[in-house]
Amino acid sequence: MSSGLERASDGIHTYAVLSAGRSYRLSVVCSGAGEVRLTVTVKRPVRQTVPCDGVPVRQRVLDAPTQLELDVDALAGSSGVVGWRIDELAE
Numbered sequence: 750m751s752s753g754l755e756r757a758s759d760g761i762h763t764y765a766v767l768s769a770g771r772s773y774r775l776s777v778v779c780s781g782a783g784e785v786r787l788t789v790t791v792k793r794p795v796r797q798t799v800p801c802d803g804v805p806v807r808q809r810v811l812d813a814p815t816q817l818e819l820d821v822d823a824l825a826g827s828s829g830v831v832g833w834r835i836d837e838l839a840e
């Protein structure tokens with residue numbers, strides 16, 4: 750549905766347009782060194798630290814609003830690339 754790739758040092762700051770009431774899976778992966786801070790805002794911000802180890806982190810978004818805010822920022826000393834993807838789940 751929606752995806753992107755950025756350098757960890759540049760970060761990701763985007764809004765994804767969703768179909769209200771549907772369910773989605775957000776996948777984020779960082780490959781490189783260090784960690785990034787992932788912030789997903791649906792109704793309120795949810796933050797989590799993601800290691801840059803190449804292992805995807807997934808979150809389900811149930812009963813989605815029309816917009817999801819996604820922010821990823823590199824923590825001090827981190828480098829690499831961050832990829833993200835939002836897929837609609839079958840009902």
